[in-house]
Amino acid sequence: MSEAWQEYQAARAQLAQRHRWVIKIGSALLTNDGRGLDRERIAQWVNQMAALKQAGHEVVLVSSGSVAEGMKRLGWQRRPEQLHQLQAAAAVGQMGLIQAYESAFAEHQFHTAQILLTHDDLSDRRRYLNARTTLRTLLDMGVVPIVNENDTVVTDEICFGDNDTLGALVANLVEADLLVLLTDQDGLYTADPRTHADATMVHQGAASDPAFKAMAGGGGSLGRGGMATKVRAATLAARSGADTIIVGGRLPAVIERLRQGEVLGTLLQADAEKLVARKQWIAGHLQTCGELVLDAGAVNAVQSQGRSLLPIGVAAVQGQFERGQVVACLNEQGQLVAKGLVNFSSDEARLIVRTPTRELVNVLGVVSDPEMIHRDNLVVL
Numbered sequence: 001m002s003e004a005w006q007e008y009q010a011a012r013a014q015l016a017q018r019h020r021w022v023i024k025i026g027s028a029l030l031t032n033d034g035r036g037l038d039r040e041r042i043a044q045w046v047n048q049m050a051a052l053k054q055a056g057h058e059v060v061l062v063s064s065g066s067v068a069e070g071m072k073r074l075g076w077q078r079r080p081e082q083l084h085q086l087q088a089a090a091a092v093g094q095m096g097l098i099q100a101y102e103s104a105f106a107e108h109q110f111h112t113a114q115i116l117l118t119h120d121d122l123s124d125r126r127r128y129l130n131a132r133t134t135l136r137t138l139l140d141m142g143v144v145p146i147v148n149e150n151d152t153v154v155t156d157e158i159c160f161g162d163n164d165t166l167g168a169l170v171a172n173l174v175e176a177d178l179l180v181l182l183t184d185q186d187g188l189y190t191a192d193p194r195t196h197a198d199a200t201m202v203h204q205g206a207a208s209d210p211a212f213k214a215m216a217g218g219g220g221s222l223g224r225g226g227m228a229t230k231v232r233a234a235t236l237a238a239r240s241g242a243d244t245i246i247v248g249g250r251l252p253a254v255i256e257r258l259r260q261g262e263v264l265g266t267l268l269q270a271d272a273e274k275l276v277a278r279k280q281w282i283a284g285h286l287q288t289c290g291e292l293v294l295d296a297g298a299v300n301a302v303q304s305q306g307r308s309l310l311p312i313g314v315a316a317v318q319g320q321f322e323r324g325q326v327v328a329c330l331n332e333q334g335q336l337v338a339k340g341l342v343n344f345s346s347d348e349a350r351l352i353v354r355t356p357t358r359e360l361v362n363v364l365g366v367v368s369d370p371e372m373i374h375r376d377n378l379v380v381l
């Protein structure tokens with residue numbers, strides 16, 4: 001046995017002990033090649049999740065499939081393009097999705113709970129904390145939360161877009177130990193195996209390794225994200241310390257075998273420093289209200305020295321925002337370097353661009369917090 005394989009085995013044995021699992025099941029897998037939900041498979045996964053719970057683990061399920069099931073129920077052959085049709089299909093299909101899981105978990109005497117989230121729910125601090133408390137309460141009660149995006153009310157601008165991202169943000173929310181992304185491929189390959197017959201599977205690596213991002217392509221017609229969003233999800237999940245496994249959901253007894261520590265799929269390990277809860281919430285903002293453009297000195301202070309962002313280092317302000325909202329910090333080349341909770345509104349911020357701290361009082365009068373973004377509220381990306 002090679003040394004690398006021994007290393008994989010050791011990592012998997014350790015993972016199998018992890019307490020709180022978020023398991024995401026994608027559309028490509030759930031939907032019987034577009035012919036509605038694959039109920040037989042759903043029952044098999046539920047049996048394995050029930051066994052996981054009986055062994056003392058906690059499980060949160062993130063499941064796609066509402067649009068695909070809605071299309072089947074409505075007799076539609078192709079995924080509609082129009083948003084309101086997608087939303088209608090999701091509303092019809094979510095009924096079937098929840099019904100399928102509820103009856104399968106009931107066979108094992110487990111209660112389930114439906115949680116439908118939008119991006120807005122997680123970007124508002126109060127709603128985020130509410131969602132977190134509810135999910136944790138459900139887990140304490142032994143209930144299996146089943147999460148999906150609230151497709152009926154989201155628009156393109158405010159959606160997570162794919163359930164891989166949602167799965168990662170849920171992993172952050174519940175401080176999961178492990179995120180399992182079940183999909184239609186056995187794992188992440190060096191290139192999309194549907195178009196590259198010679199591609200080989202990656203067994204293990206660091207979530208932040210840019211090589212994986214380069215390998216990952218888009219998805220099929222039912223799923224939305226493809227591998228690209230799965231690799232990104234692994235980097236998001238890593239912020240709260242969760243490792244991610246991308247694995248084939250059609251492999252026999254896949255969840256059970258992961259629980260036994262078998263080397264399956266691709267393990268992307270959390271290698272970045274775990275962020276405190278408040279910073280995870282800031283980092284989880286996919287859309288921000290505005291941008292601050294930082295000069296090179298400020299980028300260095302924030303990125304390499306862990307310092308607060310001061311108005312003197314801000315070269316420009318874009319967009320409209322209020323004090324306390326999350327803004328993006330860009331370098332002068334327009335690349336995202338950080339996100340943070342800003343201490344000034346966009347109107348105030350424009351007035352104090354490039355202003356030294358001691359002169360703020362001359363521009364704005366009394367200033368309680370002189371930093372543009374305090375380091376405790378700043379996440380370097």
Ligand SMILES: Nc1ncnc2c1ncn2[C@@H]1O[C@H](COP(=O)(O)OP(=O)(O)O)[C@@H](O)[C@H]1O
Nearest residue numbers: 026027028183189191192217219220223225226
């Ligand atoms: N490097 C890669 N390795 C494996 N699959 C890839 C890769 N790049 C793109 N893909 C595609 O991603 C698809 C899975 O993503 P997707 O269709 O969104 O599934 P899901 O609904 O499970 O999220 C695979 O069917 C595959 O064709």
Ligand SMILES: N[C@@H](CCC(=O)OP(=O)(O)O)C(=O)O
Nearest residue numbers: 027065066067163223224225
């Ligand atoms: N919320 C949507 C799923 C979004 C989606 O397709 O996600 P994925 O299968 O992860 O690419 C649904 O339930 O149909």
